[in-house]
Amino acid sequence: MRALVVDHSAAGPVRFADVDEPVPSSGEALVEIRHIGLNFGELNYVQQWSAGAVHGHDASGIVLRAASDGSGPPAGARVAVGMAPHAWAERMAVSPASLGTVPEGVDLADAAALGIAGVTPLRVLRTRSLLARSVLVTGASGGVGRFAVQLAALAGARVTALVGSPERAAGLRELGADKVLTEPAGTGDRFDLVLDTVGGPLVAQAWSSLAEGGTIHLVGYSSGQETTFPSGTLFGFGEPRGIATFGDMTPTGGDLTDLLDLMAAGRLSAPVGLRGDWQDVHDAAQALFARKVRGKVVLDVA
Structure with a gap:
């Protein structure tokens, strides 16, 4: 064959x-x-x-x-x-x-x-309640990103989608994004959860916008760049913030079934x-x- x-x-x-x-x-x-x-x-x-x-x-x-x-x-x-x-x-x-x-x-x-693009954000977004929480999705124009925007919105989150250029923003608001940005700085927002597909300097920028008790979930590194945190930025008071890696390759049948049911109901595209x-x-x-x-x-x- x-x-x-x-x-x-x-x-x-x-x-x-x-x-x-x-x-x-x-x-x-x-x-x-x-x-x-x-x-x-x-x-x-x-x-x-x-x-x-x-x-x-x-x-x-x-x-x-x-x-x-x-x-x-x-x-x-x-x-x-x-x-x-x-x-x-x-x-x-x-x-x-x-x-x-x-x-x-x-x-x-x-x-x-x-598969990978749908199951990955589903598992990350299930790690905490998202109702009325703020979620940032980086690389939101890609396969993982577009599923993540939809699933976070379905869970009741306020979703900010970050893309590399205005041309790649098309359709993200229709999928549930409340904001679509090309630069993470200057928004004044604090995010409870960041789903990052890009890696590199963007991780350090997202860290500066992370709310107390928030977590950055690293699910990709499409930029291929190094991440450097300026001196002192990893120290802080208040509820601990965290960075979590993701490499969950456990069987996906149950997650696929959940995603397919959402698609059949017209709630996920x-x-x-x-x-x-x-x-x-x-x-x-x-x-x-x-x-x-x-x-x-x-x-x-x-």
């Missing part, structure tokens, strides 16, 4: 290859992949994965054969795959714990946009900024690296 595998050469980050058919264990389903969801991190930091390995973590498709131990969705079910390795192939063997059943009325391509064919994966990756995509990239598996 055909798959996109990790390519460490200058022609990368991925290439097409013929690979062996997956052989599911008793606790795995065999899924025919119809759509894949690209993420900036897994493409930009491809050196972290072994060359030649089937790449990708997010997809959607149809269950060809249910897990033989009786767990998970039956054959024929439409499913979303989230944070599961080796997803960018024509077929994959996957634990039902990483699957969410796609309800009627939800486009299978939209379901492929969930998939921020697909680029839709195409997986044959054009290199063009899609370059558009993602060049910040030309607002939201997620979803490619159809022919």
Whole structure:
């Protein structure tokens, strides 16, 4: 079968290859992949994965054969795959714990946009009550950011979306942002929670706007820059503030189900900024690296 595998050469980050058919264990389903969801991190930091390995973590498709131990969705079910390795192939063997059943009325391509981009902000925003709290989302024009804005607004937060340029602000107010900014300084706002996808100097700037008892959750570092805190800024009185890392790769099935239910109810939309064919994966990756995509990239598996 055909798959996109990790390519460490200058022609990368991925290439097409013929690979062996997956052989599911008793606790795995065999899924025919119809759509894949690209993420900036897994493409930009491809050196972290072994060359030649089937790449990708997010997809959607149809269950060809249910897990033989009786767990998970039956054959024929439409499913979303989230944070599961080796997803960018024509077929994959996957634990039902990483699957969410796609309800009627939800486009299978939209379901492929969930995974890392949807589950990450869901888990971060569940760490505390957000009702009438102030939340800052950095890199809000990306896939994670657009899901984060919607989910924070659904939770009752006052949401500020931070983007890199006015052009990338389009649609964020419609998703629930109360404010859309291109610079964090000078607002006078204090944030109870910051969901940061950018890293670099922006983390230090966000720290200066963090309310007592607030937390910055680091979920990405798309800037690739170092973070330096000016002398004395990490000292303070009052309720402690904190910075939390995020690398939760535990099974996503329950979270995917919650997100898919919100989509079925019309309360959450998939921020697909680029839709195409997986044959054009290199063009899609370059558009993602060049910040030309607002939201997620979803490619159809022919």
